[in-house]
Amino acid sequence: MAGWRQAVELAMTDEEIETLTALSRSRSEPARQVSRAAMLLAYRETPSFFAVGQRLGAHHQTVQRCVERAVADGALAALDERPRPGQEPVITPAAKTWLVSLACDKAREHGYPHEVWTTRLLARHAREHGPEAGHECLARPVAIASYDEKPGIQAIATTAPDLPPVPGGHAAFARDHEYKRHGTLSPLAGIDLLTGKVHALVKDRHRSREFVEFLKLRDAAYPARTAIKLILDSHSAHISRETRARLDTRPAGRFQFTFTPKHGSWLNLIEGFFSKFARSVLRHIRVRSKHELKQRIIAGIDDVNRHPVVHTWSYKLADAA
Secondary structure, eight states: OOOOOOOOOOOOOHHHHHHHHHHHTOSSSOHHHHHHHHHHHHHHHSOOHHHHHHHHTOOHHHHHHHHHHHHHHOTTGGGSOOOOOOOOOSSOHHHHHHHHHHHHSOGGGGTOSOSSOOHHHHHHHHHHHTGGGTOGGGGOOEEEEEEEEOOOEEEEEESSOOBOOBTTTBSSOBOOSOEEEEEEEEEEEEEETTTOOEEEEEESOOSHHHHHHHHHHHHHHSOTTOEEEEEEOOOGGGSSHHHHHHHHTSOTTSEEEEEOOTTOGGGSTHHHHHHHHHHHTSTTOOOSSHHHHHHHHHHHHHHHHHSOOOOOOOOOHHHHO
């Protein structure tokens, strides 16, 4: 059974009380500081964690932590978050200084036709020339890819040849309404958000084994020291035992998954790629076999990769309100 929580004595100066009172009534200061100021003032009047928590609609342990911090570090110090160690920075201070100095130069001074730097040009130059300047940390690239599957693409054949358009007769191809099914295919694709290049497989199904095969494809496409981040949904194949077993064989940090929220897979940029691909390549497509459909899908992706486009998410949060 948990022990009884003893009230602690909280001493505050008149200046601290005045500052806390003004802060507790503020409408412009951060909410967490306003809330903690109110907790300390309420505890000064009623030294009970439970009573203050019920009065302010906070958990008693939250009140207790705030009061104990005020006792240890001072009432005003308790208003702010404790410093946290966090992860060691990857880019060193010296590398940051070199990069800032580089950004202050003109791009043409480093052999480029540009007068000033673009963000992508500066990043590329830093990755390529940082190591020779003694900043190996700048050469650590991160590949970020938006991934998904598009199952159920039908391989449909015509039963009679299409009729070409006839001027003055009909303006589009004429097609018989009857057709023949040859099955379905499932493209598995990830679009590199930094380069626009699409990595894809075309399979009969999209189980764990197909997803693992896609991970092997990505693994072979990037240098060993590159961290590969995938944005994807939480489909069972993405979190299966077979997938985890594959990830366990790779170096720590090689693959990092970021899952889209439930019912929020539309946030993934690959959905836009699939939509455009369906409207441009797959629209009204007719084939003689699944093999032909597979070859045409692969040819379509190869065509995209000849002129890759870096996709930018332009949806504004205000539009969702």
